[in-house]
Amino acid sequence: MPFALFLLGVAVFAQGTSEFMLSGLLPDIARELHVSVADAGALTSAFAAGMVVGAPLMAGLARRWSRRGALLGFLVTFLCVHVVGAVTGSFAVLLATRVVGALANAGFLAVALVTAVGMVPPDAKGRATSMLLGGVTLACVVGVPAGALLGQLWGWRAAFWAVAVLSVPAVVAVGRSVPGGAAPQGPALGGELRVLREPGVLALLLLGALVNGATFCTFTYLAPLVTEVARLGDGWVPVVLALFGAGAFAGVRVGGLLADRRPGVTLAGGGIALCLGWAALALGAGDPAVLLGLVLVQGALAFGVGSTLISQVLYAAPGAPTLAGGFATAAFNVGAACGPWVGGVVIDAGVGGGDGYRAPVWVSAGLVALALVAGAGVRAGLRGKRGADTGVRPPA
Incomplete structure (x- = not known):
């Protein structure tokens, strides 16, 4: 894999830390800004909503820009809104910074996905995608638990400052590693x-939204699951987040x-295991040993299946080289926006x-x-046209 692809992963790490770190900070934010934990969960949904809107929109706008210029512009914007988020005393302002930061993150990731697959052979899109998304999972392993620890030691604002500082070397890395030049020429927007x-x-985008919705529905409320259901102390929250992230890194x-080799088997087998694992976690979350073990496993399954779906969107849409990454990002963040919202609804309803x-x-x-039912239906409908897989195969 090209070294520049690794450096793109460094930038994704900084942004992934911001996207996921609220899972360990929600109770503290809720207390300081005088909102409920469920209302504070809207910060995660707002970020995801900004990603949904921003991914296709920013990818479309960035068609006119050089890859390096687009990536740098998005990353600098992302850095600045985290400074604002770190100093504000208003929940509304904090919510707004999450939306703007998400727009910048969405644009960056959409352009980075296109840039990454353009650096590798046509049959290595899965490996390129996993290298880029490795930055997200590394954020779960290192960045998110570190953010939760910073929040416990010095308050949640310290985590926002840390993301801003972490973005500085990412700006330098992108500026030095990504080629400049004129905007690349591609197919017409229509x-x-x-x-x-x-x-x-469309089927792959739907499946991605459902799977990621499931991931974020639980992930957003991991902190209270640890402290209120498993009855573990606050100090266990960073440990559980790290376990989830370690599993996610391995899964990606x-x-x-x-x-790149067996996408259909990966999606079907991984999806079934993922569904059963969530059910087992719901039943056994009161047992700390069960909770710790299943959080690791579910992180691996969720991100393994999710990253495979992203790569299959890129395989399925070679005629949309500049927008495919943006639409994949948007679909996954439809799930990331809806999942925490549904989770908050069922919590507030006393389910x-x-x-x-x-x-x-x-x-x-x-x-x-x-998602499994929908995937089976799609597979049956497309079997006659594209074979017995999900309908998407990498080039031979």
Whole structure:
């Protein structure tokens, strides 16, 4: 893999830390800004909503810019809004910074995905995607637990300052590693949009939204699941987040290898295991040993399946080289926006009684089950046209 691809992963690490770190900071933010934990969960949904809107929009705008110029512009904007978020005393302003930061993150990731797959052979899109998304999972392993620890030691604002500081070397790395020059020439915008409306591509985007919705529905409320259901101390929250991130890192790496060879088997087998794992976590979350073990496993399965779906969107839409990454990002963040919102709804509704923080985990199991049913239906519908796989195969 090209070294420049690794450096893009460094920038994604900084942004992934911001996207995920709120999972360990929500209770403190809620207390200081005088909102409920469920309302504070809207910060995660707002970020995801900004990603949904920003990914295709920013990818479309960036068609006119050089790759390096677009990546640097998005990253500098991302850095600045975190400085604002670190100093504000208003929940509304903090919410706004999450939206703007998400727009910048979405644009960066959409352009980075296109840049990454352009650096490797046509049959290595899965490995390129996994290298880039490795920055996200490394954020789960290192950045998110570190953010939670900073929040416990010096308050949640310290985590925002850390992301801003971490973005500085990412700016330098992108500026030095990504080639400059004029904006790349590609197909017309209308032609790319027609490709993205094909049934096989739309099906993959839907499955990505459902799987990622399940992931974020539970991930957003991991902190109260640890402290209120498993009855572990606050000090265990960074440990659980690190376990989830370690599993996610392993899942992305393995998924990247399998995505180029056996995508159908990876998605079907991994999806079934993911659904059963969420159900097992919902049942056994009160046992600390069960919780710790399943968080690791579910991180691996969720990100392994998710990264495979992203790579398959890129394989399925070669005629949309500048927009495919943006639409994949948007679809996954539709799930990331809806998942925490649904989780907050079932918590506020008192589903599960006094042990209500199990409810989002049951929602996660249901969303993956829905994805499995939808995937089976799509596979049956496309079998005659594209074979017995998901309808998407890497080039031979």
